[in-house]
Amino acid sequence: VKLVIGIVRPEKANDVLEALYRAEVRGVSMTRVQGHGGELDRVETYRGTTVKMGLSDKVRFEIAVSDSFVDLTIDALCNSARTGEVGDGKIFVVPLERAVRIRTGETDKSAVTPLGA
Amino acid sequence: MASLPIAAAGVSAGDTAWMLAATALVLLMTPALGLFYAGLVRAKNTLNTFMMCAGALAVATVLWAVVGYSLAFDGTGSILGGLGNSFLQGVDFAPRPGTEIPELLFMAFQATFCIVTTALVSGAVVERMRFGPFLIFAGLWSILVYAVLAHWAFGGGWLQSGGTLDFAGGVPVEMGSGFSALAAALVVGARRDYGRQALLPHNAVYVLLGAGLLWFGWFGFNGGSAFSVGNSGVLAFTNTLLTPACTLVVWFILDLVRDRKITAIGAATAIIVGCVGITPAAGYISPGWAMVLGAVAALPSYAVIAVRPRTRVDETLDVLAAHGIAGFTGILFIGFFAQVSWNGAADGLLYGNAAQLGHQALAALAGPVYAFTMTYVILRVLGALMPLRASANDEAVGMDVLEHGEEAYASGEGAILVRTDAEVPVADAA
Numbered sequence: 001v002k003l004v005i006g007i008v009r010p011e012k013a014n015d016v017l018e019a020l021y022r023a024e025v026r027g028v029s030m031t032r033v034q035g036h037g038g039e040l041d042r043v044e045t046y047r048g049t050t051v052k053m054g055l056s057d058k059v060r061f062e063i064a065v066s067d068s069f070v071d072l073t074i075d076a077l078c079n080s081a082r083t084g085e086v087g088d089g090k091i092f093v094v095p096l097e098r099a100v101r102i103r104t105g106e107t108d109k110s111a112v113t114p115l116g117a
Numbered sequence: 118m119a120s121l122p123i124a125a126a127g128v129s130a131g132d133t134a135w136m137l138a139a140t141a142l143v144l145l146m147t148p149a150l151g152l153f154y155a156g157l158v159r160a161k162n163t164l165n166t167f168m169m170c171a172g173a174l175a176v177a178t179v180l181w182a183v184v185g186y187s188l189a190f191d192g193t194g195s196i197l198g199g200l201g202n203s204f205l206q207g208v209d210f211a212p213r214p215g216t217e218i219p220e221l222l223f224m225a226f227q228a229t230f231c232i233v234t235t236a237l238v239s240g241a242v243v244e245r246m247r248f249g250p251f252l253i254f255a256g257l258w259s260i261l262v263y264a265v266l267a268h269w270a271f272g273g274g275w276l277q278s279g280g281t282l283d284f285a286g287g288v289p290v291e292m293g294s295g296f297s298a299l300a301a302a303l304v305v306g307a308r309r310d311y312g313r314q315a316l317l318p319h320n321a322v323y324v325l326l327g328a329g330l331l332w333f334g335w336f337g338f339n340g341g342s343a344f345s346v347g348n349s350g351v352l353a354f355t356n357t358l359l360t361p362a363c364t365l366v367v368w369f370i371l372d373l374v375r376d377r378k379i380t381a382i383g384a385a386t387a388i389i390v391g392c393v394g395i396t397p398a399a400g401y402i403s404p405g406w407a408m409v410l411g412a413v414a415a416l417p418s419y420a421v422i423a424v425r426p427r428t429r430v431d432e433t434l435d436v437l438a439a440h441g442i443a444g445f446t447g448i449l450f451i452g453f454f455a456q457v458s459w460n461g462a463a464d465g466l467l468y469g470n471a472a473q474l475g476h477q478a479l480a481a482l483a484g485p486v487y488a489f490t491m492t493y494v495i496l497r498v499l500g501a502l503m504p505l506r507a508s509a510n511d512e513a514v515g516m517d518v519l520e521h522g523e524e525a526y527a528s529g530e531g532a533i534l535v536r537t538d539a540e541v542p543v544a545d546a547a
Contacts, residue, residue: 011513014314034531043535044522055531083510 001096001108004073006061007035008081008089013059019080023072025063026114033060039087058089064099064112125210129217132345136218136226142337143229147174147236149334153327153385154240155525156320157434161515162244163319163525169239172252177235177259181228185264190227193273197265216344226341227267233338234290235259238492240434241298242305244316245506248520254499258297262491266293266484276483280476282455282463284353285342287397287448288484295441296485297492298432304496307431309509321381328385332361335392339399349460353399356407361391363411371419386439390418393443398451401462406454414446445481452477 008016013030020028034055041052065073074091082088101111124130151170155163177185187202202208205224213223235255242251266289268274270281276288286293310316318324340354368387369379394414395407402410421438452474455465464470499505506512511519518524 009513011515014310036531041533042518042522044518044524044527044532046523046527050535051529051532052535053531054533085510 001064001066001099001112002070003094003096004061004063004065004070004077005092005094006063006077006081006089007033007037007058007091008061008077009083009087010057010059012081012083012088015080016059016061016077019076020061020063020073023076024114025065025069025073025076027064027112029062031060031062033058037087037089039085056087064096066109066112125212125219127212127217128210128219129345132217133219133222135346135350136222136341136344139337139341140222140226140229142334143226143233143341144334146229146233146331146334146338149327149330150233150236151327152323153331153389154243154434156323156325156327157318157382158243159316159515160319160526161517161524163517164523165248165516165520166239166243168248168521169243169251169255170236172248173232173236173239173255173259176252176256177232177263178228180256180259181231181264182224185231185260186224186227188260188264189231189267190224190272193278194268195275195278196268197274198268198272213344218344223344226344227271230286230290230338231259231263231267234263234286234294237290237294237436237440238297238301240436241302241432242505243433244516245308245512246305247505247507248516250499250503250505254301254495257495257499258492261495262293262297262488263289265491266487269483270480276476276480279479280463280473281480282401282451282460282473282477283397283448283480284400285339285396287444288480291393291396291440291444292448292481292484293488295437295439295444296488298436299430299441300489300492301496302430302432304493304500305505307429308433309512311431312429318382321385324382324385328388332357332388332392335396339392339396343400349400352404352459355404356395356399356402357392359404360395360407360411360414361388363408364388364391364394364415367412367415368419371415375423386418386422386435387415389439390414390443393440394447394450397444397447398455401451401455401460402465403454403456403459406450406456409454410447410450413450414443417446418442441485445485448477448481448484449474 035058036055041054044051044053063073070093077091099111100107147170151167155167158166182205184203187200188198191198191202208220208224210219213220235258269276270283270288336354336357339357340350343350343353365384365387368383372379372383391411394410398410418438421442422435425432425435451465453465453467455463455473456468457464463473466474
């Protein structure tokens, strides 16, 4: 069981959700985060104050999947979140020590396998 | 040194005092509209949407003084006014013929109409039209569409001299903006995500507050359109209270029937529809009929708002439904229910004057056709000279950052100060 973390552009969040749905990856959480990934800083001016916005809005997806689903999930994220410009985001895959489905007490693979699959 | 007279002969102090206030009331409607529109768009487009209204404040006001006022109100040519008042030549303290207020004030009052109407059209193209081309469009529109329609309806043009009654702008303001909005939406095209994603209003409180301030300003808009504190001004003012209230009630019922819930954004919309509906009729129909008009006007506008998002026409903020259709309803309503005993001008069909309905129907046809066609042509020509809309990627990022380099809800987190002349060495500051 792995945790796939995808940090993507906020305007791509809906495309990512759609791609995950098509890849039959269920069970997603997302948070709005701010980050910096080497893209050019955006300059904003408010009256006499000019600032470089060092952090950009991003959306962070967290998806726990069984090993056989990892590549599918990564492909879905890459294909749906890419624009080709700097700032498209990153994907991190980390091993999960344990996963528990609260409702049933199922653990690990069966905890991250969607119902009816 | 000879002292100037306090006011020119023929100027009424009471009328002038009211019209000074009414002008300020109508001017408030443009930022109120900015608030209303800004709440209806996504957070990333808040400022750009508001700035389109601010753009109208800039461009339409200047061009009104340069040439728009003259084309609308200089002389009684059937299609267009003259250029005699261009650059405000001859616009001074002498009373405007037909009123007892100085022409200078009359010009300012009419300017506020041109501004808010120009701003209204932006509702069709928000969230994707580039700001520069919008400013050029707004300038051209305020002259080629607004000033022309204002001349037809108010300035002695063919509609007014032919007998059409239009109290405060059913033709130039409401149908003018509404049907232009439809043309603009067709030429500029739908937003990239239209029909693919839910594009929801980001702040319903702005929408309600904007609608409330618009209603407040509308008392000057309709109440001032008699240019006096006489009966017809009082009637128009009072009808501006009654009609939108009835529209609200009916809108609540329609909402209940549709979804079993009365919606806040629906209520804000109903206020606008009611105010628009009474605009052309305000000084011409009795308070009782004004209340009926409020109820009647809700129906077609509600229907268009329900159906339009299911089409491919991304007329984003429903200017057509709220202004074009409600203005159409109001203009026709006069043809049935105008009453000489209330307005001193003409009866409608119900009171034995069928011809009035014909005059009104003519305006209800001519206004939309001209506004739609001219707006379509302006934007097609402009679109051949420059791209009208932002690229798909830019649209995704949002117009605020792209066009203005600002955000409506900047947190300051991660912001690094670039240039500061106020930088003081710590030791010196002590």
